Structure formats: structure tokens, C-alpha cells
Amino acid sequence: MRYALLVQGAPYSQQASHSALRFARAVVTRGHTLDSVFFYHDGVYNAARLAAPPQDEPHLPDAWSELHEQYATALLVCIASALRRGLLDEREAARHGKMGHSLKSPFELTGLGQLIDLGQRCDRLVTFSP
């Protein structure tokens, strides 16, 4: 089956991101396709390029990136949620005259239309909220 996840909780504040990551790993282990993870509201902080959690704690942005590398899961970040919270890729940083960019690769800024598309295109869309 083709799965997509919606993550709306901030990493390290609520359990949502950790629950979603555990579910994501179980989905691919069971042989399903994890098409995309869509990060919305405070969930966009999962894409923070400069996140530096203590070494004995899960590194969520790295963990999502590994999922992308191993299973080609798209990591989609709501652009409206991200820009408000200071998460900009190089293009948006240049457009807004910011000195640095803060969105980790391979996370990508995208619109809510992508979320609607996932809901229609995937067999299952599972939401993890704070």
C-alpha cells in the first residue's frame, strides 16, 4: 500500500514527531511504500538544518533524512508554516534578503495543495498531531 503521514507537532516538545517516525519505520518494514511525510504547523521544525540535539537523544531531522535516502520518501514542508517560523531554503532566503538558510536538505518547501494531492493519491494518510 502507498502511505503518507501528516506531522503537526513540534519535535522535542510533543510526542507527535517521535510517534510518526516510529510509525514510518514500521510502514516501510512491513513492505509498504511511504510516499511522503508532510510537515505542517509546528511540525515544520523537524526540517531545521541547524538542529543540534544532545548526542544521546534522537536526531529527528537526520532520522527523516535517512528515511528519504533509504526509501525515497519525500519530505514536504508547508511553505506558509515554514516561512513564519524562520525555516527558509536558499531560494526563499535570497528572496527575503536573509543572510543564511535554515531548511535542511532533502526537505522541500511546498504548498498545501501537495497535502490534498497526497490524500487523493495515497491509500492511507495518517495524522500525528500534538
Added chain:
Amino acid sequence: MILHILNRAPGTSLVYREALAGMGPEDRLLLIEDGVNGALPSQVRHFEPVSNRLFALREDLASRGLVGRCDETVQVVDIDGFVELTEEADKTVSWF
């Protein structure tokens, strides 16, 4: 059949009432995160309308020291079982 997912304990949020009101006769309810507190014998009465369709996530029970403390009517599943429940359902609805 819809799988409803609830991450709030009945003692701290009344959203479980909306979840129950939104459930059809065949739908299932999975308790995750703080929601697993609802699987305890002292709180499970809140879920009496769906008592044969109530599940709790083992990993979240374990992280709260609640494994083995669930009411006997609650079906405990691990994360693999969570995915399996989503396979069996037509879709999922998260309550929070």
C-alpha cells in the same frame, strides 16, 4: 471501517467524547501517546460503547510503565499492529 486514533487521556481532555460520537458501529479506536491512560481499569469505563473495539499501543504503554496494567477488555498492539490496523481500515481519523 475507520480506525480512530486518540492521543489524549480522558482525565485531561474531553476530546474522547467527540471521538466516540464520531465512531460508526464497525469502527475501531486505538489509544496512543497519553491516550493509553484510558486503557487502565480505572478509566476504561469512558470507552464502554466501544469496549470490544478498543486498542492500545504497547510502546506508549511501556514508556509510561503501564504494560500489564491495562483492563482485560483492551487489545494491546505494538507498532507493527498499529500499521496492521491501518491496513485493515478504509481510512484513519486522528483525534487530538
